[in-house]
Amino acid sequence: MSGITEQLIEFTSISVPRDATAMMRLSLFDWAACGIAGARETEFDAFVKAQLALHHGSHLTFGGATTSAPTAALINGTLSHALDYDDTHFAHIGHPSVAVLPAVLALAEQENVDLEVLMQAATIGVEASIAVGLWLGRDHYQVGYHQTATAGAFGATLAACRLLALPPAQIRHALGLCASMASGIKAQFGTMAKPLNAGLAARTGVEAALWAQTGMTAAQDGLAGPLGFGPTHHGQGADVMLPLSDWRINSISHKFHACCHGLHAMLEALRDVQTPLDQITAIHIRTHPRWMSVCNITAPQTGLAAKFSYRQTAAMSLLGHDTGAIGNFTDNLANDGTVVALRDRVQVTEDARLNETQSEVSITLADGSTERLRHDLMSPMSLETRAQKLRGKGAALLGAERAETLWGAAQGQTLRGLLDQLVMS
Secondary structure (H helix, E strand, C coil): CCCHHHHHHHHCCCCCCHHHHHHHHHHHHHHHHHHHHHHHCCCCHHHHHHHHHHCCCCEECCCCCEECHHHHHHHHHHHHCCCCCCCEECCCCECCHHHHHHHHHHHHHHHCCCHHHHHHHHHHHHHHHHHHHHHHHHHHHHCCECCCCHHHHHHHHHHHHHHHCCCHHHHHHHHHHHHHHCCCEHHHCCCCHHHHHHHHHHHHHHHHHHHHHHCCCCCCCCCCCCCCHHHHCCCCCCCCCCCCCCCHHHHCECCCCCCCHHHHHHHHHHCCCCCCHHHEEEEEEEECHHHHHCCECCCCCCHHHHCCEHHHHHHHHHCCCCCCCHHHCCHHHHCCHHHHHHHCCEEEEECCCCCCCEEEEEEEECCCCEEEEEEECCCCCCHHHHHHHHHHHHHHHHCHHHHHHHHHHHCCCCHHHHHHHHHCC
16 A cells, blocks of 8 residues: 555545535535634634735635635634534544635635535545544544644645646645644644634645645655654554545534534433433533543633533533523633532543443432433434534524525535625625
């Protein structure tokens, strides 16, 4: 088997199967809905304003402002991850769409391509980012690197190379250039810098591809070669094959709770709780060990930090606060006395018997009995069911009419139709 770099270069030009692009279409809708909703928040207004003042061009950002292609990718990547409500892939624990889609969208305008061409480039990029994440391995993630930002940057780069139809030699240099820029750490979780990680990955993809197109050169194997990105960033160099007959994008996981995806199996399990709260004396959550350093903030003080807390979101769910509603993740609710009191009855422990998509919950009752619940996020879901759930999520974020208009644009053929949706506030 050839090395990861050679595989990625060859993979960039292959045909993309229809089932993979069909899933990518769902993620396009989901990403755009998250980005439009994220742009409505005021938290990043000053950041966006500063970027627009520094960089000028004709490339659209959420809300309708225009700027340079790299800056559009930076802004759109950041805003679409601002709510932490976008898709995830558990194979490498990363958010692929927020790195890849802003990069290809920024370049699609200047290349005047139709939406299907954009979809094929995005699918290549998402699949590549998952493969790079698997190649880097869990050591890379566990030591503190954010795969959305690191593996995502390489996926964004290859998606941009596909859209620009770069030849293999330039793709090789683009990967090498990306290797000098890809970055992002998990220490940023619970802060504004976490969504910035996604924006930086998207910008890196645009810049690496455009620079390579102009003739900029880099190491022949900046990803996997001696002193390359993998060897210097705790990469395990795992065996990864591209492409697969069943593309990995087909097992992408979309969020239906507005918080870290590591919490979702637990929240789905809690949907089945039948016991009245006044009879609950303790809640014990068991989860995969890896999530303990990702989303186990024990006493969050802000709505943003609450999105990374088993104890907080469990209490919210049991008290009837919809964890699928962005508006419930507020500073006030994070410090609400009733929520805090129930939160203090929640214990979280790691359980290596579980995989990363599973959680178990034990509810201890006043009479000493126990109610046990379990959920696995990888339980089968048809494309039709997924689409229905995403349309419902979009309606909750944007309103039913706006969500249906966006759905039509995401399922259509013209890039202009999609861009028109992003312009609307």
